[in-house]
Amino acid sequence: MRKNRLAVLGLTVLALxxxxxxxxxxxxxxxxxxxxxxxxTSAEAVTEEPTPSGPAALPDACSxxxxxxxxxxxxxxxxxxxxxxxxxxxxxxVTGPTGQVEVYVGDGAKKYLDIERDLGHEVRPLSGVGDxxxxxLEGFFIxxxxxxxxxxxxxxxxxxxxxxxxxALARTVGTRx
Numbered sequence: 001m002r003k004n005r006l007a008v009l010g011l012t013v014l015a016l017x018x019x020x021x022x023x024x025x026x027x028x029x030x031x032x033x034x035x036x037x038x039x040x041t042s043a044e045a046v047t048e049e050p051t052p053s054g055p056a057a058l059p060d061a062c063s064x065x066x067x068x069x070x071x072x073x074x075x076x077x078x079x080x081x082x083x084x085x086x087x088x089x090x091x092x093x094v095t096g097p098t099g100q101v102e103v104y105v106g107d108g109a110k111k112y113l114d115i116e117r118d119l120g121h122e123v124r125p126l127s128g129v130g131d132x133x134x135x136x137l138e139g140f141f142i143x144x145x146x147x148x149x150x151x152x153x154x155x156x157x158x159x160x161x162x163x164x165x166x167x168a169l170a171r172t173v174g175t176r177x
Contacts, residue, residue, distance in 0.1 A: 058147060061088035061103040064173050065151060073153055073165050074099035100154035109150035113141040126167060129174040138162070140170040144177040 062081045070090040071078050076099040078090040086106045092099035104112055116123055116136055123141075126133035130144035137159035139152035151173065153162055 058086055058105045059149075059177055061086060061105045061149075064088075064105070064149060064176050065090075065101060065103045065169065069169055069172065070101035073162070073169055074101055074155055075157070098154065098156045102150075102152040102154070104148075104150040104152075106148060109141060109148035110143075112150045112152075113148070116141075126170055129170050130177060133170060133174065135163070135167060135170065138166075140166055140173075142170060142174050142177065144174060147177060149173060149177060 060083075062083050065073075065088065067078065067081060067090060070081075074090070074092065076092050076097050078092055078099060078101065080090075082089045082091070086104065086108060088103040090101045113123070113134065121136055123134045123136055126135045126140060126142075129140075130142040133140065133142045135141075138154070139150060142149045151166075151169065153166060155162065
């Protein structure tokens, strides 16, 4: 008896949810509250409005910081880049010294800057790079044309030793954006 109730309940849930995934007919409102458009007939003129252009495509994170530049910054050899969506990461081999260079492009880079500020970390302006740029002890942030890029260095040394190299790379990245 319990199995029958579960089967009926399962079929009821299925029956109630299946129509939600189907397309609407001409007389049913769409998500915007307007009737869903039906197929055009030969008597109807079909015109398409131009699609507004969205934001410019984001630059490729791995092309902004190239492997030799990442290795120079990290002070060690690094494995090939690992690109995931709008990020690029170069990591040191597991047998070598600790070193990693991370590149973030887009909203994530801006969020990373916001977090650095919220945590009270030192964020200083970096002049002459992009529309605005900032440096921290372990990285930098650049905004150019509304696109944000962040580069973070992971290295087991005194962060002050990396300052010049980070700022030089920030200037290079700024020209590539």
